[in-house]
Amino acid sequence: MDFNDTPEEAAFRKEVRAWLEANATRKSDDKQSFRARNDDPNLLEKAKAWQAKKAAAGYARITWPKEYGGRGGTPILQVIYQQEESSYLVPLGFFDIGLGMCIPTMMAYATPEQLTRYVKPALYGEEVWCQLFSEPAAGSDVAGIRTRAERDGNDWVINGQKVWTSGAHYSDYGIIITRTDPSVPKHQGLTMFFLSMKTPGVEVRPIKQMSGGANFNEVFFTNVRIPDSQRLGKVGEGWKAALTTLMNERLAVGLPSGGLDVDELMELARDTELEDGPAIRNQQVRGKLAEWYVQQQGLRFTRYRTLTALSKGQTPGPESSIIKIVAASKMQDMGALAMELMGPAGIMKEEVPNAAGFQAQWIAAAGFRIAGGTDEILRNIVAERVLGLPQDVRVDKDVPFNKLK
Numbered sequence: 064m065d066f067n068d069t070p071e072e073a074a075f076r077k078e079v080r081a082w083l084e085a086n087a088t089r090k091s092d093d094k095q096s097f098r099a100r101n102d103d104p105n106l107l108e109k110a111k112a113w114q115a116k117k118a119a120a121g122y123a124r125i126t127w128p129k130e131y132g133g134r135g136g137t138p139i140l141q142v143i144y145q146q147e148e149s150s151y152l153v154p155l156g157f158f159d160i161g162l163g164m165c166i167p168t169m170m171a172y173a174t175p176e177q178l179t180r181y182v183k184p185a186l187y188g189e190e191v192w193c194q195l196f197s198e199p200a201a202g203s204d205v206a207g208i209r210t211r212a213e214r215d216g217n218d219w220v221i222n223g224q225k226v227w228t229s230g231a232h233y234s235d236y237g238i239i240i241t242r243t244d245p246s247v248p249k250h251q252g253l254t255m256f257f258l259s260m261k262t263p264g265v266e267v268r269p270i271k272q273m274s275g276g277a278n279f280n281e282v283f284f285t286n287v288r289i290p291d292s293q294r295l296g297k298v299g300e301g302w303k304a305a306l307t308t309l310m311n312e313r314l315a316v317g318l319p320s321g322g323l324d325v326d327e328l329m330e331l332a333r334d335t336e337l338e339d340g341p342a343i344r345n346q347q348v349r350g351k352l353a354e355w356y357v358q359q360q361g362l363r364f365t366r367y368r369t370l371t372a373l374s375k376g377q378t379p380g381p382e383s384s385i386i387k388i389v390a391a392s393k394m395q396d397m398g399a400l401a402m403e404l405m406g407p408a409g410i411m412k413e414e415v416p417n418a419a420g421f422q423a424q425w426i427a428a429a430g431f432r433i434a435g436g437t438d439e440i441l442r443n444i445v446a447e448r449v450l451g452l453p454q455d456v457r458v459d460k461d462v463p464f465n466k467l468k
């Protein structure tokens with residue numbers, strides 16, 4: 064692959080830079096404290112306004128077809144936009160699940176009328192979507208879910224519980240995976256639906272996190288009645304629909320995030336005085352910085368490999384799992400060292416901008432190692448599907464779900 068922009072890509076980058084310069088604040092020009100920025104009670108409203116602006120300018124979903132408000136552009140153009148946007152201070156994070164996973168699943172299974180109704184409001188940030196998959200006893204093994212959907216005439220009645228649902232408390236819609244036939248093996252008895260989070264019987268309970276935030280929720284379903292027209296895919300083929308969502312999830316979490324990296328940590332090490340001089344001169348610190356620098360370069364080229372596949376119209380293979388395994392641990396380890404270097408200042412949220420950033424990344428990294436496939440699950444994928452090692456033991460594969468112990 065040629066890593067330089069083609070003339071068209073360079074022209075697009077220039078256009079994006081000019082637009083961002085005119086419409087957003089550069090991170091380097093920001094004078095707000097970390098806390099003021101992130102604990103802003105109007106963040107969702109600001110994110111919706113930014114999303115609407117971005118969508119109107121045609122940058123919200125560059126790869127989507129023009130008929131759905133996209134540009135019909137290549138994934139490379141999408142990455143160029145993200146690279147450029149990462150230098151600016153814009154409220155993000157509220158629409159990734161909807162636009163990255165739920166709406167692509169809708170595009171694969173919903174009717175043209177439903178797409179006309181739901182895609183544009185999601186793209187413009189007017190309606191937020193969440194992913195209702197994980198349950199207390201089914202996360203990595205999402206095919207083991209127990210939330211039931213039972214047919215009643217032309218409706219379905221849903222009962223059960225989901226957990227770790229990011230953003231359910233501000234979401235308008237969600238896609239949900241349910242068990243519609245417990246008498247067949249677990250992957251065969253599932254069906255997917257979409258529903259309004261305001262449907263009677265849906266109860267959202269926020270979960271308080273150690274960071275002080277409450278981004279996740281438990282969601283309870285008590286006799287929630289929805290019409291059959293909200294089914295996505297055939298009855299019993301929910302696993303196939305779920306794979307569409309999960310493939311998009313893996314791709315989304317593997318893309319660059321624009322957070323603090325080795326360069327910022329080197330800067331911190333240069334500015335931090337230890338007992339024996341600047342931290343950048345300390346052999347142990349230097350060793351770690353060198354290791355993370357090597358990992359950073361490895362990640363960069365592995366991402367290029369993913370982009371190469373995308374640019375050729377291929378779907379990136381299971382080897383992309385490596386990106387998240389390495390990136391999440393690196394993020395956690397780097398955050399820990401940064402906080403250690405800063406001593407007591409490392410735990411202060413608003414005083415030192417980078418300190419707050421490293422602290423936030425360190426807290427988020429534990430979740431990043433779990434969301435979208437845990438380290439162990441991704442290692443299994445690499446072992447089985449990249450290295451061709453023997454499969455993990457799957458004793459429940461052919462057993463009817465209601466006969467499982």
Ligand SMILES: Cc1cc2nc3c(=O)[nH]c(=O)nc-3n(C[C@H](O)[C@H](O)[C@H](O)COP(=O)(O)OP(=O)(O)OC[C@H]3O[C@@H](n4cnc5c(N)ncnc54)[C@H](O)[C@@H]3O)c2cc1C
Pocket residue numbers: 160193194195196197198199200201202203204226227228229230429430431433434435436437438439440443455
């Ligand atoms: C930041 C974040 C956001 C999330 N957002 C959402 C969301 O919006 N919607 C949603 O539905 N879910 C969401 N989740 C839930 C997420 O999908 C699950 O947490 C994840 O799939 C792991 O499932 P679990 O928590 O049930 O852990 P488990 O699957 O119970 O795993 C527990 C431990 O066992 C290990 N393990 C499990 N199976 C194997 C195996 N076969 N081999 C080796 N080790 C194994 C795991 O690696 C882990 O260490 C989110 C989670 C996080 C952290």
